[in-house]
Amino acid sequence: MTAEPHSNPLSPERHHGPRLDPQALGLVTDLYQLTMMAGYRARGVHQRPAIFEVFIRRLPPGRGAMIFAGLEPLLQDLVNLRFSAEQIEWLKSLAIFQNATIPSAFWEELAVLRFTGDVWAMREGEVAFANEPLMRVQAPLSEAQWIESYVLASLSYPTLVATKAARMVQAAKGRPVIDFGLRRGHGPHAGLLAARVGWIAGFAGTSHVEAARLWNIPAFGTMAHAWIQSYGEERETDAFAEFAALFPHAPTVLVDTFETLEGIRKAARIHPPVAAIRLDSGDLPNLARRARAILDDHQRSSTRIFASGDLDEYKIDALTRAEVPIDAFGVGTEFITGGDIPKLSIVYKLVELDGRPVIKRAEGKRTHPFGKQVWRSQDCVGIFRGDYVTHRDESAEGEPLLIPAIAGGRLVEPRPNLETIRAYCADRWANIPAELRDLQHPGTYPVSYSERLERASRAMGL
Known part of the structure; x- marks a missing residue:
């Protein structure tokens, strides 16, 4: 078997990336x-x-x-x-x-x-x-x-990935699971496909804005570490407070940019209370339990704990079986790539x-x-x-x-x-x-x- 020579090399007039014409998909074949x-x-x-x-x-x-x-x-x-x-x-x-x-x-x-x-x-x-x-x-x-x-x-x-999503939803035992996969997908189009079938399989929403618009899927978003870093460690409380003031409808703040427990304490002192904190790294069972105690000590029993960070159905299942006080999960890499099973022997x-x-x-x-x-x-x-x-x-x-x-x-x-x-x-x-x-x-x-x-x-x- 020999490869076809490229008879039409790329020129400045040609696109330097995939630009499929939806009205002419006939060549999308082998x-x-x-x-x-x-x-x-x-x-x-x-x-x-x-x-x-x-x-x-x-x-x-x-x-x-x-x-x-x-x-x-x-x-x-x-x-x-x-x-x-x-x-x-x-x-x-x-x-x-x-x-x-x-x-x-x-x-x-x-x-x-x-x-x-x-x-x-x-x-x-x-x-x-x-x-x-x-x-x-x-x-x-x-x-x-x-x-x-x-x-x-x-x-x-x-x-x-729909099957992967259903397994994650099952493992969460009624807690919401949110698609965070776009940035880890194998190309931007994979993010759209995954957001759609994640919703079909029972996810509670997606961070993918265009998918949310196209299919009326609930859109979810928190913040990245860059927001906190733009203030610096000494102003982490300001980063939380100003974000919550800008977006008063159910703000969620990311607490593990510097010292996680200290970040949780700072978030717990914000008034009015933030809707949720997000843990994205570290020993999730330990951190979530300590976070719940800190939040409750500050009369923040309504503030939810959101977890993310390379979660799959096996990790989620272990967390829920252990009754770790996590209220919702964000899943990205392990969902959008298929995680442990990245291929399927489907034939025609x-x-x-x-x-x-x-x-x-x-x-x-x-x-x-x-x-x-x-x-x-x-x-x-x-x-x-x-x-x-x-x-x-x-x-x-x-x-x-x-x-x-x-x-x-x-x-x-x-x-x-x-x-x-x-x-x-x-x-x-x-x-x-x-x-x-x-x-x-x-x-x-x-x-x-x-x-x-x-x-x-x-x-x-x-």
């Missing part, structure tokens, strides 16, 4: 998708009806379930995917297409190409498990191939072509044939008992999880708003068996296949 599309066109098979499915091969270590996230923004993009004339001309200039024996009509067709297929998917916020389809794409072969990379990139990261595979079953037999990467449906059963109180995967035309007991999202290249309306997705996610997460939510050693959820699918798989050598 090169081999486009070479295969050209090849399909040359073979005359580009319009053959195909079915691809998205699924997770294996749940990450320590995860009993995942929260399926990122769907609604993806659907909006899929119905608007297209190429600009400039993009097509640039693509034609690549060495791999020079003297390639593909029909010239391929380039004309790219100029008007749109996704015209159908998408069936689990609802955003659904809890999902390994080896069951999260999404089914039914479209002409070239169109379904075109969107693979975009689909995976749009679902993998949100699903990963061809399972049916022209109505015929398609498989992959590679060791450790096998796929089951045919487009499918997932049926979920529940016990008498609503707890999920197991998922049953069938051929898409079969019926079974339980709730069908894949529902129409795009039909004929158009969104199936109405689409859920963020509050609906958030409520749905909370309900579904609460209904998985308790052992699957264990943070350290989760149980295994049963996913089984119908006899029809098992028979088809055996017939094809699986």
